[in-house]
Amino acid sequence: MYDIAIVGAGVTGAMTARALSKYNLKIALLEKCNDVAMGATKANSGIVHAGFDAAEGSLMAKMNVKGCAMMPETTKKLNVPYKNNGSLVVAFSQEEDEHLKSLLARGKANGVPELKILSKEELLKLEPNLSNEATSALYAPTAGIVCPYELTIAAAECAVSNGVEFIRNCEVKAVNTDAEKITLETTQGAIEAKYVINAAGVFSDDLARMAGDDTISITARKGEYFMLDRSVGDTVKHTIFQCPSKMGKGILVSPTVDGNLIVGPTAEDIDDKSNVATTNSGLNDVRKYAVKSVPSVNTRNAITSFTGLRAHAAAHEFIIGISEKNSRLINAAGIESPGLTSAPAIAEYIEDIVKRIFPDATVKADYDDTRKAPVRFRHMTDEERAELIKKNSAYGRIICRCETITEGEIIDAIKAPAGARDVDGVKRRTRAGMGRCQGGFCGSKVVEILARELGCSINEITKFGGNSNILFDKTK
Template sequence: MYDVIIIGAGVVGAAIARKLSRYNLKICILEKEDDVATGASKANSGIVHGGYAAKYGTLKGELCGKGNQMYAKLQEELNFGYRKAGALVIGFNEGDEKKITELYDNGVKMGCDDLEIIRGERLKAIEPHLNSEVKVALYAKSVGVTSPYEFTIALVENAITNGVELKLESEVISIEKLPGRFIVHTNKEDLETKYIINAAGLYSDKIANMVGTYDFKIIPKRGQYVLMGKDQGNLVNTVIFQVPTDKGKGILVTTTYHGNFMIGPNAEEVSEIDDVTTITETLKYVIDTARMSIPDFDVRKTLTTFAGIRATSNTGDFIIEESKVKRFINVAGIDSPGLTSSPAIAEMVADILKNSGLILTEKNDFIPYRKGIVIKKDNNFHGKVDDTDKAKNIICRCELVTEAEIIDAIHRNIPINSTDAIKRRTRAGMGTCQGNFCKSRVVAIIARELNIEEDKVTVRGNSNSKPLVRAEINLIRKMK
């Protein structure tokens, strides 16, 4: 019998697993896909928001600020990729300035001490390429950027190192309530546990329904993005937001942790929970709106477009509580700023478990550290294609990914067998040519290392993610 089963291996389930792996508990993570971080945790902005970003008095507000402060230490321990960038929330008129002042006041209530309202030359010094029509901005120094899928992978790898079991391609079919325990029926097996953590994201209301709780509903909201090359990364130094609306934080302009120029997302309700289609008309709106922040980016440098689905709750706030069913804990409705809040959410869940009667005894041999997969290349790196030294043999020319990095990723403690799984861990295929050079080489390495035929190596495993539509990318590149 398990002490705790966590349903869902997105960033929230991963953070909870890593936190609970500190204790003498038997823990299992169930994930219906063939890898971790295949849902919203791979398709979001990657922003570590400041404490001002969610409303004072809400769980979002409380946990966003706490989570933000935890990232520096997590980066030291887990090596997933995080840096402070700062952020500007920009305004063009008196109405915008009023909203910016409200954000500032909200941040002060939250205890933020990094906020300034700035104008004029100060704005231009921070962001030289900013639209000259911008009159005022909220400057938040604590905002950061991270690689959300690499963060999730790092959390799960470290949790497994500390004794957590991960069961992939294990979809929960039903849950049986018995005195003092649950039987979780999956598509593969039946598992017994004392506690269940429902961190199933878009499916969390359906999982809750399985034990007879109907207290909330998940409303799927799609956000679409345009990702461009690193050669335009010099256009922006911070994360630039426009003043938020009732639909969310609006279209942002940023560089990713790895330096790509990125814009988006919009926010739209969708009827299909897995509809990650990108729509040309919507992407044009994203581009036109982003130009109000940074006018001079070149859409001809577009590498790809993508969309993610956010698990928004009808309650308007995070749902983190023991349900009316004893020992069944809902962690649901974790939309923005969920990535930022995830380590603080994990702390809160541990407290809920303790208050519910689970004994949390810390291990003496907990290992907090995890070695990164991506090796940072500097001027001392002299790799080349077809080098006999695996540490210098370049497989992906665009991102300088070596054979040694790919082999390392394959033999970590999360089993993988697809090129997309390698892409998320090493960036092979994320560069300018989008895998045209390296994909066949990656396939060959996976097949060799796993001793399988090359035609058994898939692109996306059993994931629901949609393939890139090249015709759409060509249309985007022709936009003004």
């Protein structure tokens, strides 16, 4: 029996697993997919929000501002790229100018440091590619950008290195609670734990309901995006928001930590919580609204488009704490934007709850809250590359030409704790297949390496688990 089973290996689950892995507790991290970061974490804007959006006094506001402050240190320890690029909410009318003032006031009340309103002149000096129609902007210097799945992968690696057991393809089908324990009936069999942490994202209401808690209602709110080529990655330096509406923060234009330009998201509530298809109308909306703030954005430069689902709670507030209906269930539900930013703070918040539940839990002597930096051949100098290949010749074989990713890095990604098991998993960990040819050349080589390292045949390799196999039978 586990002391704690965490359901859901998104950024919330993985960061929580890392925080709890410092204690002498038996912990499992369960994920219904073939990899970590497969839900909302995989497909969002990757923004570290400053914290002026959430309502004053809300848990969301507290977690956001604290998480934003924790992010530089957290990403440093986990060796995840983070950039403090600052954000701008741009106004286009007198009415929006006024709205910025209310955002400023709320931000100050939430404790967001260094916020200020920029005049049109100051704004265009800072971001010359912005629309000339802009009238003013709210500048938040503490905002930043981070790669959401890289943060999650690193946190999961750290957790597993510290003894957390990661169980993939493990979907919870039923929950039974008795006086001693909570039993999860899963696709990997029954799993018993003293406590369950519900970090199931868009499915967190379903999980709570299975555990007898019907107080949570989550709507999947779809957001569609374009990812543009690095050649236009420096169109803007800051994250450019438009004034928020009821449906969210509007279409943003932002550099990513990997040097691309991200444009999106739309906001549309949908019934099917697994529908991550892009739509022609959604992508058209992104095209239409993005040019309002940055006229030169041209989706002809898109290397891909994708959809993410936000786990939207009706009250637009994080629901974190011991369930009132089941004292063995700890909810971390309704974690939508700024959920990524808040993740380090949410993990600490849950850690405090767990410390109260297990007052005698001791800290592991060998606990290590860091993750070693993975080899990144493309960022090395020629001298470093030469040294590296001397030590291990697999780093001398380039697999992905567009992103300059070596076989050694791909093998590392597969062998890592909670490592890659499919093509998309390799892609997220190494960037192989993420460049301009989108895996045209390296895709088949990645399949071969996965099959070799996992000891299976190449037609067993999937794109992202489940039935997403790439190859069928042998030819005639």
